[in-house]
Amino acid sequence: MKRHTTIEDVAKAAGVSKSTVSRALNNASRISIETRERVLRIAEELKFEPSHIARSLSTRRTMTVGVLLEDILNSFFTEVAKGVETVVKKAGYTMLLTSSDYDLEEEYRLTRILVRNKVDGILITPIREDSKAIEFLKSRHIPFFMMNNKSEDPDVSWVDTENIEGGYIGAKYLTDLGHRRMMYIGSDKLRGTRERFEGFRKALEEKGIPLDDQLILGDVNAQKEGYALMNRFLEKEGVSSLPTAIMTVNDAVAIGVLESLIEHNVKIPEDVSLLGFDDINIAGLIRVPLTTVHQPKFAMGEVASYMLINAIEGQARTRAQQFLLKPHLVVRESCRELS
Amino acid sequence: MKRHTTIEDVAKAAGVSKSTVSRALNNASRISIETRERVLRIAEELKFEPSHIARSLSTRRTMTVGVLLEDILNSFFTEVAKGVETVVKKAGYTMLLTSSDYDLEEEYRLTRILVRNKVDGILITPIREDSKAIEFLKSRHIPFFMMNNKSEDPDVSWVDTENIEGGYIGAKYLTDLGHRRMMYIGSDKLRGTRERFEGFRKALEEKGIPLDDQLILGDVNAQKEGYALMNRFLEKEGVSSLPTAIMTVNDAVAIGVLESLIEHNVKIPEDVSLLGFDDINIAGLIRVPLTTVHQPKFAMGEVASYMLINAIEGQARTRAQQFLLKPHLVVRESCRELS
DNA sequence: TTGTACGCGTTATCAA
DNA sequence: TTGATAACGCGTACAA
Numbered sequence: 001m002k003r004h005t006t007i008e009d010v011a012k013a014a015g016v017s018k019s020t021v022s023r024a025l026n027n028a029s030r031i032s033i034e035t036r037e038r039v040l041r042i043a044e045e046l047k048f049e050p051s052h053i054a055r056s057l058s059t060r061r062t063m064t065v066g067v068l069l070e071d072i073l074n075s076f077f078t079e080v081a082k083g084v085e086t087v088v089k090k091a092g093y094t095m096l097l098t099s100s101d102y103d104l105e106e107e108y109r110l111t112r113i114l115v116r117n118k119v120d121g122i123l124i125t126p127i128r129e130d131s132k133a134i135e136f137l138k139s140r141h142i143p144f145f146m147m148n149n150k151s152e153d154p155d156v157s158w159v160d161t162e163n164i165e166g167g168y169i170g171a172k173y174l175t176d177l178g179h180r181r182m183m184y185i186g187s188d189k190l191r192g193t194r195e196r197f198e199g200f201r202k203a204l205e206e207k208g209i210p211l212d213d214q215l216i217l218g219d220v221n222a223q224k225e226g227y228a229l230m231n232r233f234l235e236k237e238g239v240s241s242l243p244t245a246i247m248t249v250n251d252a253v254a255i256g257v258l259e260s261l262i263e264h265n266v267k268i269p270e271d272v273s274l275l276g277f278d279d280i281n282i283a284g285l286i287r288v289p290l291t292t293v294h295q296p297k298f299a300m301g302e303v304a305s306y307m308l309i310n311a312i313e314g315q316a317r318t319r320a321q322q323f324l325l326k327p328h329l330v331v332r333e334s335c336r337e338l339s
Numbered sequence: 340m341k342r343h344t345t346i347e348d349v350a351k352a353a354g355v356s357k358s359t360v361s362r363a364l365n366n367a368s369r370i371s372i373e374t375r376e377r378v379l380r381i382a383e384e385l386k387f388e389p390s391h392i393a394r395s396l397s398t399r400r401t402m403t404v405g406v407l408l409e410d411i412l413n414s415f416f417t418e419v420a421k422g423v424e425t426v427v428k429k430a431g432y433t434m435l436l437t438s439s440d441y442d443l444e445e446e447y448r449l450t451r452i453l454v455r456n457k458v459d460g461i462l463i464t465p466i467r468e469d470s471k472a473i474e475f476l477k478s479r480h481i482p483f484f485m486m487n488n489k490s491e492d493p494d495v496s497w498v499d500t501e502n503i504e505g506g507y508i509g510a511k512y513l514t515d516l517g518h519r520r521m522m523y524i525g526s527d528k529l530r531g532t533r534e535r536f537e538g539f540r541k542a543l544e545e546k547g548i549p550l551d552d553q554l555i556l557g558d559v560n561a562q563k564e565g566y567a568l569m570n571r572f573l574e575k576e577g578v579s580s581l582p583t584a585i586m587t588v589n590d591a592v593a594i595g596v597l598e599s600l601i602e603h604n605v606k607i608p609e610d611v612s613l614l615g616f617d618d619i620n621i622a623g624l625i626r627v628p629l630t631t632v633h634q635p636k637f638a639m640g641e642v643a644s645y646m647l648i649n650a651i652e653g654q655a656r657t658r659a660q661q662f663l664l665k666p667h668l669v670v671r672e673s674c675r676e677l678s
Numbered sequence: 679t680t681g682t683a684c685g686c687g688t689t690a691t692c693a694a
Numbered sequence: 695t696t697g698a699t700a701a702c703g704c705g706t707a708c709a710a
């Protein structure tokens with residue numbers, strides 16, 4: 001059974017006590033330059049790596065933040081994570097990344113695992129703002145920050161895009177192009193979708209377009225699901241029952257839908273206009289460059305992690321904070337004007 | 340200063356000792372049903388979460404595996420990670436995900452952080468098979484498994500695609516289409532690229548096409564870099580000096596290159612044929628559906644993590660293992676036959 | 679400036 | 695079936 005080198009080994013090799021080694025590694029003060037350098041040299045020779053575990057147990061700090069995303073295969077989330085990583089790393093923290101795949105039980109399970117791991121704080125894109133995971137974090141007084149969702153609770157901090165406005169911008173663009181009969185694909189279980197749909201509704205109302213005529217298709221979040229849903233629809237209802245425009249809850253779903261449409265020989269945007277949401281890095285490069293509503297993803301990760309670390313390290317009990325990010329339309333080639 | 344509930348608190352509340360609580364939580368044996376259920380109930384009431392930190396310190400196991408990727412924004416790697424997550428989760432482990440961004444120093448730094456965190460094992464897509472990070476892992480006898488790379492060292496376990504064959508398949512396809520003057524974009528610093536290029540060379544040799552006529556452009560791995568490189572090339576050399584076909588080291592780079600070409604009004608595949616590598620999930624959906632060499636990404640993650648956990652948990656000192664995965668060509672629309 | 683001794687929260691060992 | 699006690703490896707008052 002091989003054991004790793006401990007602080008004790010270094011101490012012996014240097015002929016000093018554990019505390020001296022510890023001071024040499026952390027506390028620059030209260031130690032003579034000579035012994036400090038000698039200890040450091042010996043530690044390096046022995047390839048000593050201080051046990052993060054033991055250190056955390058002692059200091060009650062782990063210097064890690066847990067990041068719990070909904071779908072790691074959707075680059076919306078990895079772009080957010082990239083923003084997180086940037087600021088977190090600069091502050092000396094490590095991020096622990098996991099993904100719930102939109103499964104509430106899994107989200108709860110992973111949250112508890114993060115807490116067991118004693119992360120200093122948690123960044124989460126919650127499936128629902130009132131999920132068990134959120135309740136758990138609140139009751140345990142774990143510093144956390146919601147991303148890509150909102151909460152009515154004034155004690156909860158979050159950063160989110162103005163989804164109603166985003167939905168409105170997108171739908172207004174479609175109605176301005178002359179579309180009257182549309183399909184909205186998303187998940188009514190998610191607040192973000194509901195808000196985007198609310199904006200969609202608002203835009204239609206303004207033009208006096210009845211909502212009853214619209215097709216609302218739900219519970220879809222991931223690319224695969226969008227693909228499967230559209231396949232089912234086309235096989236059941238046929239191409240002829242397609243509306244003139246489709247708005248999806250995010251680009252991943254839009255791409256899945258696009259894939260299905262192409263396989264069924266539906267031309268975009270000639271036969272159907274397609275509008276996404278998020279503006280993920282690939283959106284402009286897919287077969288039909290996707291017109292979509294841009295979300296500031298990287299900034300979302302930056303803001304959330306910056307504020308979380310503030311809360312972790314802040315001495316005074318700071319108030320919860322909320323941030324709204326502005327979306328904007330990015331016009332590409334997936335929508336056409338109706339003649 | 341708020342403290343979390345510990346095993347001690349539960350013990351007091353239940354009127355038993357720490358050891359009994361511990362047994363109730365882990366060891367089903369050697370404890371009476373009644374006390375066990377009572378303890379568990381009380382633990383639940385107190386929302387007790389055992390400290391993973393303390394447990395790890397005691398058991399010398401963390402039940403986490405570190406996953407160190409090269410580029411988290413390239414979905415090749417997240418697809419591999421998805422494969423890892425699947426088997427790792429089933430075995431009760433958590434994965435700790437990080438990304439080096441092709442930076443050797445960063446790779447080394449992150450490796451040491453993972454070791455400090457006392458992960459039970461490490462899965463790594465190493466930038467180089469002989470990097471400091473790998474040396475470090477070997478010298479410290481940390482169980483690890485290389486993905487997406489090979490090693491001559493018989494003690495090192497790895498899983499990789501047959502890159503030479505992959506490069507050959509791709510280049511042969513291009514030469515069969517009649518291409519004679521090509522451009523190869525990758526990084527000669529990476530073994531995978533060198534191997535793929537070796538296959539490229541082999542295919543050209545078979546047809547008697549001189550290698551000297553080919554343009555070899557290096558150090559490019561990520562989408563952004565591919566985009567920047569092609570921009571520089573076009574601005575310096577002009578569109579007229581473009582070859583008839585471009586082969587890239589991976590799809591991410593191909594997409595970046597495509598982006599640049601489109602902006603310069605170069606038509607794919609009419610003006611230039613473009614061939615990728617990896618077959619990432621988006622490859623078939625980009626503006627010009629990408630003809631590419633498929634790698635079994637998910638399987639790569641599965642094999643590596645399965646074997647790593649075997650090594651971690653295996654009692655007998657198992658030999659190092661090597662796996663070669665077969666690539667195959669996926670023909671889409673980004674290459675054309677030369678008349 | 680350095681060393682001693684204790685605490686962090688859990689599991690493992692050995693008695694009872 | 696239970697409980698007391700010693701690890702696990704590090705940081706840190708407090709003492710020297």
